[in-house]
Amino acid sequence: MFVIINKHTLYLQVDLMIFSELSLIDICVFWWCLSGGSRCLVLITVGLGLICVLLLVFIILQHITITAERDLIKSYKNTVEEFNQTINSLQDSYTDLTQNKIKLESKVRSLSWFFMSTELKSWSDSRQYCRDRGADLVIINTEEKQRFISSLVSERVWIGLSDTENEGSMKWVDNSPLNQGFWFKGEPNNFGGDEDCIELNPEKHNLNNWNDRSCSDTRKGICEK
């Protein structure tokens, strides 16, 4: 089918074979155009213009929608990424906190409680005082602990060291040997052949204040739990 249009006349030549394939609406439009002359051309032009405008509006709207969706997806991706980063950061913090908790629990378990007996007793009775309370006379095996215990007391006290079993061989209450002593000058001297229990005298220098005494002398004891 093809159409030839000039200012005054509209000629419509229709191939009979194609004509048979046209719909009823098409035939009506052609018939109306044939009868309407040049006004039909104007209407077709206006119609095509309207279709173009509508298509343009449709394309613009589609573009706006697609752009908005794209921005939304991008924003969503950024949010998800930030969320994942936050989760990873929280997991790292949780891991650090868990490790710190384990370390702190270990430290707390290794911490000792110290208390002093309330009465003057022999070394053995002072030890029993501690043991009755789930503790024992203190073991001082570091300089730090020696300084701490020395600062803790204001009078002579028994500590958990003696050479009762074997003269000259100092042992702690847990049977471990003495590795580092904080003896006052000239001590231990086993004076009179009867000094087997060790006292700490805070009136002396805090790193040189141990002395062996007779175990039957009475002192308060420092207990460690």
Ligand SMILES: [Ca+2]
């Ligand atoms: Ca002895």
Ligand SMILES: [Ca+2]
């Ligand atoms: Ca001795």
Ligand SMILES: [Ca+2]
């Ligand atoms: Ca002595």
